[in-house]
Amino acid sequence: MPEITLPDGSVKTFPGPVTAAEVAASIGAGLAKAALGCRVDGRLRDLSTRLEADCRLELVTEKKRSGELDPDAIWLLRHSAAHVMAEAIIKLVPGVELVYGPPVENGFFYDLRLPEGLALSSNEFAAIEQEMAGVIAADRPFRRVELDAEAGLARVRAERNKYKIDNAERALSGHRHDAREAEAPDAPQVTLSFYATGEPGRDFEDLCGGPHLPSTGRIGAFKLMSLASSYWHGDADSDRLLRVYGTAFFRKEDLASHLERLDEARRRDHRVIGQRQRLFVIDELVGQGLVLWTPEGSILRQELQSFISTELTRQGYKQVFTPHIGKLGLYRQSGHYPYYIDSQYPPLVERETTEALAEEGASCAELTRRLTTGEVDGYLLKPMNCPHHIRIFASRPHSYRDLPVRLAEFGTVYRWEQSGELNGMVRVRGFTQDDAHLFCSEDQVADEIRGCLGLVRTVLGTLGLDSYRVRVGLRDLDSGKYTGSADVWDKAEEACRAAARTLGVPFTEEPGEAAFYGPKIDFVVRDAIGREWQLGTVQVDYNLPERFDLSYVGRDNQKHRPVMIHRAPFGSMERFCGVLIEHFAGAFPTWLAPEQVRVLPVAERSAAYAAQVHAALREAGVRAVLDDSDERLQGRIRDAAEERVPYMAIVGPRDAEAGTVSVRARGIQKDLGALPLDDFVAAVAAEIATRGARRVTERFEAAPAAVS
RNA sequence: GCCACCCUAGCUCAGUUGGGAGAGCAACUGAUUCGUAAUCAGUAGGUCGCCGGUUCGAGUCCGGCGGGUGGCUCCA
Structure with missing residues (x-):
């Protein structure tokens, strides 16, 4: 009862x-x-x-009683849609073996193995979707069939699909990789369940833990999205599977708005905007993942660097410059070579050495061996700036009174990222970190971390990236891969934690995410359309000072080991600018905009005055461009608007007469009115100097339409 | 790196079963001189990513390479 x-x-x-x-x-x-x-x-x-x-x-409905969507409902929907898709694909492509089809963040996928020689392309999506629509229209119930382990296994084995056999065995041994329920990861099942989309024995059935919707008719809207490949068990050495992605919603409107969000993200794609606004190019002759900054993009980067530099100077950092390469021995000592050898460009070896090796008939393997041992030396494109900065620190004796020593550099590093990882500006092979290394005593660590976080707060705040969180990466207590003693680690982790707390933003602690030499703090920012980006990081390091035998003289006249803090709060200029392009959708705040004001004479007879306005703006340091082409004014306004120029200064005979400019601001589709030329120049200059704290548009808010 | 897909003018793209390489925008020239989101006309522009193969004939079919996209895997 x-x-x-x-x-x-x-x-x-x-x-x-x-x-x-x-x-x-x-x-x-x-x-x-x-x-x-x-x-x-x-x-x-x-x-x-x-x-x-x-x-x-609790009964699960589309929305909870509080009115918000129930994530379990959408999970059921998408899990069920995955089954419907699998059925459709099997019907259209006989011989397909199903592997694994879970719901994911924005939809679902099904991994499958196609019969030898067969391919599936997105051209077939329409046919699959049509087949799915039929199953959904039939509103077939999902029926669970549960068998005891033995009977279930026998049944799966009879299907001769090794992937499903594996799934069943893993489920019975407690390794359910599609585990969602809290009970799951280590509780072996004693039964196996199958879900029939309709009548067991007659309709499509799939080994599946469930649960599912009551029936296919509840799938209101769905769409196949893309094809990709995946590895079985995520293992690169295992079978390659075809992954078909789809998404599903309860309502057509929700699918439509989901697709609209994807479109919005695509419109903001920094690769698209970067090309349209000519901010950067990646040229195949130069090389994959190597960014060429155009004049326009360079302004953006330079403005950011200047801003960050100003803040660094304010915080007592010293800027340094170091070369892009260094001798291999430096990186052997730091441990970067050969430990990270797979993610470095290969070493540069002197010509005479290569020739001697060739004469000797040495193999590549032999060369690699000698490079590792140091029998052969060479140079490495630097994968990190720290070794160079360490050598600057070590180049003179230090007293405790000097500490902390803060060496900053916009340092360009090169890493051999896998080609499949490269992505526009946000994942590249050569990039410039806003790097710095702080050499301090142990009791200064917490303050220094706080200083880094303050810098992040200032810069992100100015850019309107107000929403960000922090991940504190701690060591995994069960692992022995870390250097340094437990009490030092405890101290460093507590310093990170304490610093994160003072930030006043959400933070999570993630054991096992520390670098091998120390704990770290990562910044994850959320952009204007809600996507998260991992930008910078602060890392506490007890390892490299040891490796390079760094020291300072303490109050006690004894040598002491400094602690290093590595920090690149914005990651790299490439990634940071890429994220900003998407965040602003190309409509940069005036201080960052490559072009700040476009001067538009109404017609040729106002050309002389327009030139005067243009000159006055440039004189004041404003990046102004004069468009005196003989397009009609409407056309030129449209061009400027599409190029996202923050302000247009439109001048005609009336303005020339009165010494004014008529102002249009980006995003406001009307003439704001006229301002005296000097006022306008001063207002633009002030907006730039204050990085947007004051705005030209304020001049029109007090008295809108004062001048028509 | 792996898998799938893609690569046609500066950009966005069309090119049907293998048979004349196209459009819009941009560029250039000319006309137009105009007060707030596209003035009109004309001209020029292509080794159809590269190399090889099949074919009487390849943008189209096949193979290799390069580059890109989406994933997988990685990310000091």
């Missing part, structure tokens, strides 16, 4: 086992119709689940 406790605290008693669906029906017809699944004692289950014992029951 189960007693069912509902979320409102009420208890319903039934004379015998009931299904969740029946409980829903006993509450109301509306709920019975809306119910998609249920949570039994917090675990997501089918609506058809039989409740035999006392439990807490």
